[in-house]
Amino acid sequence: MYKQKLISRLIIHLFFVISLFICIYPFFYMINNSLKTGMEILNYPLSLPHTINFSGYIRVVTELNILRLFFNSSFIAGSVTILSVLLNSMVAYALEKIDFKYNKIIFRIILFTMMIPPVLLLIPTYMFLFNLGWKNTYRVLIIPGAISAYNIFLFKQFFKQISNTYVEAAKIDGASHFMIYRKIILPMSIPVLSTVAILAFMGSWNDFMGPLLYINEQSLYTIQLGITKFRSSIPNTNLQVIYASTTFATVPVVLFYMLFQNQFVKAYSGISLK
């Protein structure tokens, strides 16, 4: 019985190791090829680099100006994250902890707006923002992403668990709603704050359609748009530059994920694992 269990365990581990290899191999392929020369990639795409060659990385920094793209993406995603956390939590606080007779209706509307498919608003939102003259600005990628019905919903669900006695007690002490929100509610809400922060940051960082529609000035490209446009301008003999650019775009995000993987699990699945 014991031996049988040991064998089945071994098979499961073996299965996972093989799966991991398949799952991670494309990343290895990318990094491996980013260190070769273009001709080497074309002739021996699978072999290890003959000599380590950094020309891809050098060209990505000098020609694509990837550090600038990094700054753009970080600035946009950072702003979206801060605004998302602040604004969505404020709205949720009002809906959950302030007595206001339209709260129920407003929450209904918020739930309803979650059902509107984004594609429906693509053209009219573009026309609206185009007419505002927001094309080729940072704010066109920041402001529309700052509020999301789903994030309000997440905050509201969390605030529901915070006992009203805290709010009542603070009110008796003469605290304003803003004080209660800032000093009591927010410090108690770190788990949901990190969830919303991760979803907002990743959504904005990985967004492709937004930059594609609204940004055509090269100095404002985000990293996703930059590497995609760059792909079509590079001939096959210099493929290492492409792989260097995608490696550049991927490694920081993966490291970030590794550091905060527990928070990522919660954010993406709405659950917490032990």
Place this chain on the structure above:
Amino acid sequence: MVFILPWIIFVSSFLAYPLLLAFRTSFLSINVLSPDKAAFVGFENWLNAIKDFQFWKSLFNVVYNQAFFIPISMALGLIFALLLFELGNKGVLYRILLFIPVVTSVPVAYIIFRDFAGTSGPIQKILVLSGLIDQSIDWAFTRYLPMPIIAVFNSWKWFGIQMLILLGGLHGINQSSFEAASVDGTNWFQKILFITLPQLKHQLIFILTVNIINGLQMFTEVYILFGSGGGMYGAGLTPVLYLYDMGFAQQKMGYASALGLLLAVVIFLVTIIQLKITNSDEE
């Protein structure tokens, strides 16, 4: 009141106003660069959209894609969730690493994928060596291969989320039902089929719903592989890509708005049908 103000501004400018504009625009022939030349065309855009073969073709393509993506990715998510649950704490490292494809961006994934699955990439090399295919295929230029291949690759990209959601569901299942079953002498597969799966119903329905709604709106994958034209034979055309092509590449904003509304109607109908089916199951 001040607390809700951001939402009111947001809803009126980025939801209500565009929604009205979508309806208005769908009755116009309009170009965003010269809005003064807009002309009222009545239901012309709508009628053309309904009659548009390319639109229905693009809709067929996403359904075709989902027919592969949903079973493959859900099977992967389920298998890994069940095995991770078996391993308990010993599977944490596997779980962390298997999720990496999810955090990478779609553009990065598809830029690599194009070469990785291309004629000289490792996937086709293995297939040729193992004799499964005679020679490498330039699948992007075939009539029916692009969508299933994208589905396989998207399964790689997204199964991690489904795995996590199902793993969370497994942790929530009452352990005593398992113990009762093992006393009865049921084997592992019977346990999964008759005890575990029914208890994961909510998670499975949630995953299915999200998959269908997201799948209908696929864009970045096909844009990177095929550009705004949708590739040869329109094999990579999706509704959103088609809408993008009409509205932005060809500057037919009115027509694109009508397409958007039509697609919204389709998504709405699918959602209602789905709610009906899942609700009738509940009873």
